[in-house]
Amino acid sequence: MRLPFTHSYSLLALSISALLSSNPTVGRSIDNLPSSQSYTGLMFTPNAQVIDTGDFNLSFHQGIPFKNAISDWDSWFFSTGVFQGLEAGGRIVVQNYNCNGYTTTNKNCLRDLSASAKYQLPFIYDYTGFNLAVGAQDIGGEANNFDTKYIVADTTFDTLNLRLSAGYGQSNLSFGIMDGPFGGAEWQPLSFLQLTGEYDAAEFNANAKLFTPENLLPYGAQLSLDYELYTGHQNSNQTVWGINAAVPLMGYSSNKYHDLSKNSAIDIQETVNVQLAKHENSSLQSLVSALRSDGFINLQIGKRQDKLIIALENRRYNHNPIDGVGVALGIIAEHAGADAFADFSKMAKLQQQKNEQNVEVIMLTNGIPMFTVSTDMQCYRAFLENGMPCDSLRFNSYSAKTAFASTQWLIHKINNGFGRSQVIISPELAHRTATEYGFFDYSLALVTNLYTPLWQGAAIDIRHTLPISESDDFKDSAIWGNSAYNNEINRIFLHQAFKLPQNIMTQFTGGYMYGDYWGAMNETNWLSSEGFHNLGFKVSQFRPEDDLNNGKQTSDKGVRLAKYQFSYPKWNWQFELQGGEFWKGDRGIKATTSHWLGDTRLSASYLTSKAQGSNEYEDFLTLSISLPLTPWRDMSPGYIQIRGIDQFTYQLQTRVGNEDGHNNLNTGLGGSNDIQHNLARQYQGQGRLTKAYFDANTQRLRNAYIRYVSITQ
Known part of the structure; x- marks a missing residue:
């Protein structure tokens, strides 16, 4: 049942005047949820918010402004927060799922596939107190039935759990929706309920949104349902409703700093400390055995000047080559202590043992040297313990082959990769x-x-x-x-x-x-x-x-x-x-x-x-x-x-x-x-086995080792 909706013009006036005159409290207490169109927003109109970076959204809606009606067509929309401030996605609009558009006279056999994007401009909020975004939907499709371009601003009143938005659009949507000035309000009285009212440049609409509070579901997922309460459009054959699922994409937080001193991570901090303490009584043989046991192949031990060189190949950590490097370095840090370096000095016939614990790891692929990492193990162990940058950490892909060729190998090809x-x-x-x-x-x-x-x-x-x-x-x-x-x-x-x-x-x-x-x-x-x-x-x-x-x-x-x-x-x-x-x-x-x-x-x-x-x-x-x-x-x-x-x-x-x-x-x-x-x-990890990538993702080396310890111990 649709509820009556009164004082609509007062709502728009309030939205615009408050937006221009307010000085809101910094913060966000209102969830960003999808509209029935191809953008984050209310019902038909957008706000200036975007999908959280790294989140993937999938939405299904019924009720599309099309053919001079709110038609009973379906809208499938997938989108993601690509980077800070940008959401992008694609939409399919369809009514008949099986008809053949070439052989049927059915006028409802249209299927429209198009792209959309919205960008929230940076720094605007810092200087003005409101957010500003520009966007477009139906990018690319030749039959531009849903073409819409817009600019929108919004501001949030945290103490009232209220967000007001206003903007201007140009569109091909039926009834003149989004073709002119628009505005609206989103009120979230409960952590799982949001009510919206909007003027869509032609008429007034209202809907309700029910959703799971953030962090309630596993893996950071969120589900939501929206339902039309009122629309001023007379030729409306379909109540507008939809469902949405959002989930963070795989591995998005893999380069974030993990503070293991927090209560929830105390156990893993203790486990990491125990593992790293092994270096105090570990031999070079136990180092080689640990790498072999974890599945690294083509293992070789050598020297260049007074540096310990370890060549190995990762075939176990296949999401990203940096994970294999991080696990290998962590295992080496567990075992490459004073005793292991004493064994190395004896094997390499070095004249005197130095206090430095310099190690260079050469990563192989199919036996070809592809990448090197060098560090001082004392520095690297501290990095694994507390996450603070290690100044001795160096990455190189350019001279990996030269580094391999100039090494005097003392132990050859343990876990030979031939035929594996x-x-x-x-x-x-x-x-x-x-x-x-x-x-x-x-x-x-x-x-x-x-x-x-x-x-x-x-x-x-x-x-x-x-x-x-x-x-x-x-x-x-x-x-x-x-x-x-x-x-x-x-x-x-x-x-x-x-x-x-x-x-x-x-x-x-x-x-x-x-x-x-x-x-x-x-x-x-x-x-x-x-x-x-x-x-x-x-x-x-x-x-x-x-x-x-x-x-x-x-x-x-x-x-x-x-x-x-x-x-x-x-x-x-x-x-x-x-x-x-x-x-x-x-x-x-x-x-x-x-x-x-x-x-x-x-x-x-x-x-x-x-x-x-x-x-x-x-x-x-x-x-x-x-x-x-x-x-x-x-x-x-x-x-x-x-x-x-x-x-x-x-x-x-x-x-x-x-x-x-x-x-x-x-x-x-x-x-x-x-x-x-x-x-x-x-061989190149999709362009990620490079110095630039490792420099920008150093924390992922530590996080890979922490994840390895949490799985294996």
């Missing part, structure tokens, strides 16, 4: 979302990837797909039947990687892929000494096994692509520009901006490419999320190690820039026949 196979199990999803053929069509498969290292830099890579489920449009003879997964071995590769001078990496790959193509590829890149810049290219050529596929002539395929990537770890941000000839013969440029929230990567790509034989470029916007689907600490790497995948990616693409105003399907432009074990993923 990884069986990587993961889901794989081919999908078409919000197309003219259906709301969500898919082919789901279980992928098993056998990866067996051989000699240095070499590995055999065999991949099998097992179909699990598929929708009608992915079945044989259907529109996407050729893209459905088959029960087959669809990849057999031999990789050979080399690390060249000047921090250049190259990998040659030959074999069989996509179930029908034989050929080879080469990927080469250069990484700057700090890790900010990455230049590279990829060249491949594959020939089909059969000249005909379903009666159609097949042709050779390959890529000729160059790229430049800029990484700025302090902002957890990467930008990549890629151009050349893509997998299907189209030529163009692709720009991608990526933001890391812990071990989750959010990316937005803009592609402009010209199909083979075409005279016109087509433009596309793609949003994607990538996250690890494997335990933080995988099983120990014996001769068979079963684990999950380090990066599972889900993406959505929509056409932009088409003057005809349609958003019809494309034929798969911009493909680059990426493989799982490429240079970026296998």
